[in-house]
Amino acid sequence: MRLERRVHYILLPFIVVIFLAGGLTSYGVLKERRYVQYEQLLxxxxxxxxxxxxxxLRSMKSYLSEILNSNEFVRFSIERDSQYQAFTLGAAAYGMIDRTVKGTNVVSIYLTDQQGRILLSRDDSGPFDEPALPEQLSGFTESALKFFNDSTKFDDLGLFFKPNPETFHYVLARSFSPRRLQHDVFGQAKSDYMVAMIIVNIESFNHYKYELIGDLGTDLQFSFDPVISNKPYAPQEVTMQVNDDSAIVATINTDYYTASVKVPESSIVKSLQDSKAHIIFFVVVASLISYVLLWLAIRQVIVKPINELASRVKQTDELDGSELKMMDGDDEVSELNNAYFQLLGSIQQIASFDSLTGLANRRSFEIWLERHLARQAQQQNKVALLFIDLDKFKWVNDHYGHAVGDRLLREFGARLREITRTSDMTAFVSHESIARLAGDEFAVVLSDVQGPEAACAVATRVIKLFESGFWVDGITHDVQASIGIAMMPEDGHDASTLLKHADVAMYQAKANGRNRYEFFTKEIAESIRQRDMIEVLLKDALSDKTFELAYMPIVDLDNGDIVGCEALLRCPSLQQQGIGPDVFIPIAESTGLIKKIDLRVIEQAFVDYLQLKSRGFEGYVAVNISAVELRNEKFVGQLCELLAHYRVPAHKIHLELTETRLISPDQDAVAVLEDLQQLGFQLVLDDFGTGYTAFNQLMHYPVSGLKIDRSFIGYCDNPQKVKMVEIILALANVYELNVVAEGVETQEQAAYLAEQGCQYGQGYLFSKPIPFDDFCQKLEPGKLAAG
Incomplete structure (x- = not known):
């Protein structure tokens, strides 16, 4: 991930988290302050x-005292004549009461005896209604009368009550003696007392209730519990508590009532909605502004210098460091630039030059050659490329060790530089134009040459280095050089083409006897073109599945029964151009296509065998495989999968390895062959007798049969050839191997081979390679035999 993106991914969340934490903290502080404000307000x-x-309440008591001490009320209270009291003094008493309570909150006034009988009533009932105390006060009246009766003194007793949900009243009951009121003396008989009751509307409850609702919201919860009390009304402390549900509860406990107000958390949160919106707005805006400002600062101070450094590094042309310069700053980017500049110089040396010889390596040489050819083409100069390969160098490594081989390569590189620096050179050679491409392969570029003569001169000097062997550390090694030469513009204009053509010319020099040089020619070009064409057609045949198999019968020489057949690969697209397996198989091996082709042939052979078996065929099918498979670690596993899929008995499949193409016996190759043998495959040496290591392979490879090459069968009248056949049959008898003679074309050859003990044969005497359907027709009843 690029630095800019990482900064975005880190910076924005970081800023948001910081401001969000600040916003949450601010909101928490505001909430705590709001709790404090609400508590203070409550x-x-x-x-x-x-x-x-x-x-x-004091006003109410004052009203009651004024009434009880008035002359009208005193005369009414002490009068014993009830008729006179009711009709004469009552009117005066009611008038006095009305004058006293007019404009006040007094609701009603009652005068009762000790049993609670109403003697005087001033309330809002109708004139014809029977005087009665409010129903809500029945319990209070009983308690008050009992309290006064038990008391040893005159006293007051009060209670708050609610006549309806929206109104608060307070009732005050006072015991008194009319005589005491009149004469202000003590010691009168207690039986003389009366009870006066006054009921007042208390407006403070509702006033402050609505005031709190207006200040704190409509979600407030009020509770009021009245208490009957005769104690003086005194100030009390309000207690505050925050419940588990974060609600504020304010409570006041008095001798007259217990009241509480509960402010739920929702009211507090609702009151902070505007503040919350402001905080969110601030967090968003502050985050964006801070992000933009910080990003601009980081981009200018950090990202931009790093991007400029990265751009210079990207624009650096390969390893030359042309876009990088030393910087004088003491900041980290300057230090990184300078460190990279120094590192690039070291890497350039390592990456551009061969550590053993000090010459340019293949990578840097190809880069330089591509540019060099372009410059020379613009100047219309000729260029010669010499591709040098040391012959028999592997022999030096195998016999003297790699350390000696390395010293030989180092010495050759030094001498190659010397012979290309001589004053009589007719071409320009720079230090970059000599390279070690790989192993024992070297290249020399001659610039601004007049013609092939300059290349011939340099090539001759290189070959002369090996005239008497190559002397290293007191030992003369029998090493030579094969050189291929390609010219620009005749043989190509780009580096890859010129290298390829010089390489091909070098192989032509090896094929023509080694220790020589060859120029790239039209004939070689045609060979390359044909090779490329064959490779393309082989790939197409694999992709389109157009390969075909022809089958050649293998017969018992004693009775002529068909005991097996050999599957032979055919490529119709190449066959139309007269190109057979002898040409395209080596190309397939060199390009690596042979591995896919072998699997395709084996799989088709399995399919065809199953069809043959369904027709009653009890013989075997022989399939040729490349010696390349002995280096293929996947080959055995792939054959296991094919056997499991097609359920073909492995012993009915003979795998033939061409003896002339086999590699020298080693543990890996033998292990592969032994694994194939363990699976049940029969291993056969094909074209036996034509290779240099035939008998060596016979001893080391776990084979079950061999095929005598056709070159021996065609000359049965030649004593030397005949003796070779007899020797091969004798060896096969010693090793208990089945033998098939290839190329049997006459009855005389078949008879001779049968007489010498050769069991089987194949050739044009019996049949040419034929399509699968034609082979099936040859399997006539009575001619089937087991192989």
């Missing part, structure tokens, strides 16, 4: 309400 208003209620 304490203030509840205390004010309590004080206002006290004032209302």
């Amino acid at each position: 304490r203030r208003d509840i205390n004010s309400m309590h004080n206002e209620i006290g004032l209302e």
